[in-house]
Amino acid sequence: MAKRLFIDLNKCDACEKCAVNCAYFYRPQMTDHGMLALRELAAFALICRRCEEPSCVAACKYEALERQPDGILKRYNLRCVSCKSCSHACPFGTIYPETLPFYAVKCDFCALMGAGEIPCTINCAKQAVEFREVEESPKEGIFLIGEHLAVRAPRWNKKDV
Template identity: 50%
Template sequence: MMRLFVDLEKCSKCKECVVRCSYFYHPQNNGITSLREFATFSLVCRQCQDAPCVNSCYHNALEKQADGILKRHTMLCTSCKSCSIACPFGVIFPEFIPYLDSRCDFCIGKTEELPLCVKSCPYQAVEIKEVEENPEKNIYFVGKSLAVHSRKWLKDDLILKKK
């Protein structure tokens, strides 16, 4: 199955997202922000038991789901950045929580040409390709249509370091 593939390691080197989006009506025409947020919440977030980021949000815009993964409710979020400040591990990046947000639809059904995000990324951090999930190579599936290359934080890593 073809998936949108985002390499977070390449993406984080850029520091300035210049990736364009095929969906004309996205605010600032930038759908990659929501992909990075989704991938980071799924793979990099430490999923704290007491979740200081969730508790710091005055608008209840962050929710810790049953699987431990954070979800940001964009219609409630005012982009105050209190969650970013409260995160003890610094994995909620302020640039991921804009006031006007673009939700990526993965260009499902738009197969006539490559999406603009793939064409415009100067680091080739975004691709559409067949990919297999492979934890040994730090490739993970996030949802049905997204594959991500990133080191996944595991609680076992912390336990091993303490020994």
């Protein structure tokens, strides 16, 4: 079984300040935040309610947010100005404002490209990100996203009212 980056959003959300420093593979002298991009990807895939008429998309003046045919949101980071209108517009609070920096660097899964050291797994104080083998387990809230990512996310539970 191939290894994946495994992010535990339950632990990650517990951080007051994300202490993960992603050293971008091609520019090791800089500190980027690929982890923010991964958190956004995970939240769009697993926590967003995939509204049919999403108020977040309607709130974006810059056409930076799009609902894809499968219902999963996509944010175009070169159009996004980090106004956070989408975050305010979501009635469920599923767009975390801290994941909307003015310019977000995408994670390129450097671990899988032979970067050797995996900075995001070393620096996270909450151990919310690991690089390991992982099996999908909906019962435990663990889902595989794409080829290289696995995420544990909080479950939506319907409550009787």
